[in-house]
Amino acid sequence: MTSMTAGLPDVNRPRSPFTLNLKRREAIAAYLFLLPFLAFFAVFTIRAVINAVQISFYEYQILRPTRPFIGFDNYLELFNDDIWWQALGNTVIFTVLTVIGTSIVALLCAVAVTQPIRGQGFFRVLLYMPSLFSVGAVGLIWVWLLNTQYGVINYFLSFIGIRPISWLSDPNLVIPSLSLTTIWWTFGFPMLIFIAGLQGIPEQLYEAARIDGASGRQIFFRITLPLLRPTILFVTVTGVIAHFQVYGQPLIMTNGGPGRSSYSVIFYLYQIAWTAFRMGYGAAIAVVLALIIATATAVQFFFIGRRVEY
Amino acid sequence: MSYRLRHLPAYAFLIVMSIFVVMPLLIAISQSLMTNAEVNRWPPQIIPANPTFENMHQVLTQQDLRIDLWLRNSLLAASGYTIAVLVLCAPAAYAFARLRFPGNNILFGLLLVTIMIPSQVTLIPNYLLMRDLKWLDTFNALIFPGAANVFGVFLLRQFFMSIPSELEEAAVLDGAGYFGRFWYVVLPLSTNALVALSIFIFLGHYNDLFWPFIVTNSLETRTLPVGLTILNSSYAGQYRPMVLSGAVLSTIPILIVYVLFQRRIIRGVMLTGMAGR
Numbered sequence: 371m372t373s374m375t376a377g378l379p380d381v382n383r384p385r386s387p388f389t390l391n392l393k394r395r396e397a398i399a400a401y402l403f404l405l406p407f408l409a410f411f412a413v414f415t416i417r418a419v420i421n422a423v424q425i426s427f428y429e430y431q432i433l434r435p436t437r438p439f440i441g442f443d444n445y446l447e448l449f450n451d452d453i454w455w456q457a458l459g460n461t462v463i464f465t466v467l468t469v470i471g472t473s474i475v476a477l478l479c480a481v482a483v484t485q486p487i488r489g490q491g492f493f494r495v496l497l498y499m500p501s502l503f504s505v506g507a508v509g510l511i512w513v514w515l516l517n518t519q520y521g522v523i524n525y526f527l528s529f530i531g532i533r534p535i536s537w538l539s540d541p542n543l544v545i546p547s548l549s550l551t552t553i554w555w556t557f558g559f560p561m562l563i564f565i566a567g568l569q570g571i572p573e574q575l576y577e578a579a580r581i582d583g584a585s586g587r588q589i590f591f592r593i594t595l596p597l598l599r600p601t602i603l604f605v606t607v608t609g610v611i612a613h614f615q616v617y618g619q620p621l622i623m624t625n626g627g628p629g630r631s632s633y634s635v636i637f638y639l640y641q642i643a644w645t646a647f648r649m650g651y652g653a654a655i656a657v658v659l660a661l662i663i664a665t666a667t668a669v670q671f672f673f674i675g676r677r678v679e680y
Numbered sequence: 681m682s683y684r685l686r687h688l689p690a691y692a693f694l695i696v697m698s699i700f701v702v703m704p705l706l707i708a709i710s711q712s713l714m715t716n717a718e719v720n721r722w723p724p725q726i727i728p729a730n731p732t733f734e735n736m737h738q739v740l741t742q743q744d745l746r747i748d749l750w751l752r753n754s755l756l757a758a759s760g761y762t763i764a765v766l767v768l769c770a771p772a773a774y775a776f777a778r779l780r781f782p783g784n785n786i787l788f789g790l791l792l793v794t795i796m797i798p799s800q801v802t803l804i805p806n807y808l809l810m811r812d813l814k815w816l817d818t819f820n821a822l823i824f825p826g827a828a829n830v831f832g833v834f835l836l837r838q839f840f841m842s843i844p845s846e847l848e849e850a851a852v853l854d855g856a857g858y859f860g861r862f863w864y865v866v867l868p869l870s871t872n873a874l875v876a877l878s879i880f881i882f883l884g885h886y887n888d889l890f891w892p893f894i895v896t897n898s899l900e901t902r903t904l905p906v907g908l909t910i911l912n913s914s915y916a917g918q919y920r921p922m923v924l925s926g927a928v929l930s931t932i933p934i935l936i937v938y939v940l941f942q943r944r945i946i947r948g949v950m951l952t953g954m955a956g957r
Contacts, residue, residue: 393780399858400781407772408787410828415794418802418809425804479697482690493694495942497701498949502934504887506908510927511708513912514920522707525724554704562946563953615800618889618905622912636800636890643804644894653804660801667796 422653430650437650444654454655457633458662460545464616464634467549469609472557476605479557480564481594494565501558509622512551513538516623538624541631548619548632556612560605567601568594603674610666614659635659705931712736712925719920735925744914747929749900750907755933757822757903758886764827765881766874773836774862778845795830803891810895821895822903826885832877835952839873840866876948879941886934904930 426444430437448454483493500508515523516537524534537547571594579589595602617636624632635655643652711719713731740747775781776788806825815821847869848861856864867874892903902910911926938945 396779396858397781400775400779400784403771403775403779403858403862404787407768407828407833410768410824411791411794411830413809414806414825414828415802415830418805419794419797421805421808422801475697478693482693482697485687485690487687487690489694491943493698494946495938496698497694498946499935499938500701500705502883502887502938503931504905504908505889506905506912507927507930510908510912510916510923511704513916514711514924515704515707520720520722520724522724522726525722528723554700559949559953562950566950566954611798615798618909621889622909639800639803640890640894643807649804649808656801656804660798663798664796 422656425650426653426657428650430648430653432647432649440650444651445658447651448654448658453630453633453638454635456630457635457638460631460633461614461616461635464545464549464552465610465613467546468552468556468613468616469606471549471553472560472609473602473605475553475557476560477564477598477602479561480568481590483561484565484568494562497561498558500555503555505555505618506622508551508555509619512554513623516547516551539628541628544624544628544632548616548623551623552613552616552619560609563605564598564601567598571597599674603670606674607667607670610670611663614663614666705928708924709928712921712928714921716919716921719924735919735921736929738919739911739922739926739929744899745907745911745926746899746902747904747907747926750902750904751930751933753819753822753901754886754904757819757892758882760819760823761827761885762878762882764823765829765832766878768827769829769832769877770836770867770874771862773833774840774866776833777837777840778848778861778866779858791830791833795834799826803894807894815895817896817898817901822892825891829881832881835877836870836873839870843869873951875944876951879945879948880952883934 427439427441428437429440429443479493479497483490483497515521518524518534518536518539521537523537524532527535536543538544575593575597576589579593584592615636616634617640620626620632620634620637621640626633626637636659639652639655639659642648642655707726710726710728712735713733714725714728715730715732715734718725718728739745776784802825810816810821810825813820815824843866848865851861851865887905888903889905889909893906893909896902896906899910908926908930911923916923
């Protein structure tokens with residue numbers, strides 16, 4: 371057959387290279403579409419992550435000409451660093467308080483605002499407003515509200531006979547106070563997410579429950595909460611990631627004080643890397659922080675992320 | 681129970697929450713119109729006896745404060761960053777959503793993994809890179825390092841996949857190439873998603889503190905959030921009303937935008953938030 375058709379024009383020929391060509395052209399187009407993104411991604415993310423791990427094995431000080439390799443010494447130092455442990459403890463407490471606080475406030479607001487009431491849109495817009503402000507504005511406003519001597523909050527509390535509270539200067543109260551400020555500032559985003567989640571629950575389920583004579587509380591705990599589980603997971607995971615990186619509130623409102631009572635991990639990282647210029651030790655802090663956040667995320671997936679069964 | 685009565689608790693709760701949300705801002709506005717002596721007084725004044733704009737004037741004219749420049753820098757940097765994110769992420773998302781190529785899954789998996797790595801790991805290496813490139817104290821440092829935004833790719837990819845591919849096939853019959861399909865068919869159909877992503881990205885960058893704090897160091901290149909920390913450390917001790925004026929003034933541009941585009945912004949945040957799930 372081959373020899374017979376050798377001299378004749380091959381009808382199949384133009385087609386098969388054409389389809390191959392098409393496939394290749396599609397791949398080339400895809401790589402061209404991806405190229406700008408991947409170039410930036412390679413430099414500012416992949417390279418940076420690898421480089422951070424690398425630097426953490428060196429005594430890398432900006433102002434010193436030699437940068438000796440020291441193995442795990444930075445990590446050992448971190449393990450024995452009291453300030454690190456205090457900063458980590460503060461950050462964990464702050465994160466737990468803030469995530470629980472914002473989630474509850476956000477969920478209650480979302481439930482209230484999705485009732486068939488007038489002014490839904492108005493309340494939604496108003497309650498989201500603080501989320502638009504920068505941490506600078508929020509910090510400056512709240513640091514004065516919480517002032518022990520002249521603060522309006524202590525003034526209001528004095529009406530019901532409460533003596534002035536040292537919100538930001540009492541070592542035991544400073545983290546809850548920063549957390550309160552942060553709840554005010556950030557509950558808007560989880561609220562919107564909960565609203566979207568609530569709107570995704572089929573109305574028939576509520577109707578069926580009402581026909582069965584379920585009370586409002588039963589409906590909330592037996593239908594709304596279980597069906598919101600994926601939304602709750604999303605809100606807590608993003609909340610933990612965001613609030614674990616708290617920095618601006620202590621910087622502006624307390625400068626880490628009193629003493630080191632409001633040092634956060636990132637606040638300490640800043641001190642190490644940008645005031646002491648110890649980049650190697652700073653990189654070790656950043657790597658450990660990343661591992662902690664990744665672990666926290668995995669744990670939440672394990673506990674909240676399990677499927678709901680009926 | 682009557683219809684109204686049934687929703688009374690919801691109303692009551694929402695009104696309490698609204699007061700909680702609005703009070704701090706109202707008190708800050710009110711105190712920014714007071715004199716220094718009025719603010720440092722017990723019991724605190726809630727309404728200024730003689731409202732004065734002197735503090736606003738002071739905070740805008742001090743030699744060591746440049747709120748006008750900081751606002752401009754913040755707006756320019758956030759706009760530049762948003763554009764960079766769109767330019768990088770939209771084509772990449774299109775490739776992941778619509779085109780077949782070897783390594784598709786591996787690359788996408790790589791992106792998935794890096795979204796779980798907190799950005800703080802990249803701070804020190806990227807800061808050192810900025811220093812080596814002599815980008816410290818420039819807009820480049822504020823715009824480019826975070827521009828390859830993985831979240832942006834995810835969001836747009838998801839949206840592009842929801843566009844019926846028949847629409848693109850029609851364009852192919854008209855002789856459109858891959859770029860033509862992306863530019864003339866997919867992008868115009870995705871304006872909602874693009875606007876939503878832009879709002880989300882812009883706001884995040886506009887309010888960012890840590891990165892601009894470390895990569896800028898002269899008065900003229902600071903952004904608004906960083907500027908507020910300078911205002912705080914220089915003046916909070918003696919001139920509280922001036923500091924509050926600065927905080928209040930800094931919220932005005934964003935509040936104006938919010939009042940004008942409230943629906944779009946709320947929808948945009950909801951859409952991006954939900955897609956992230």
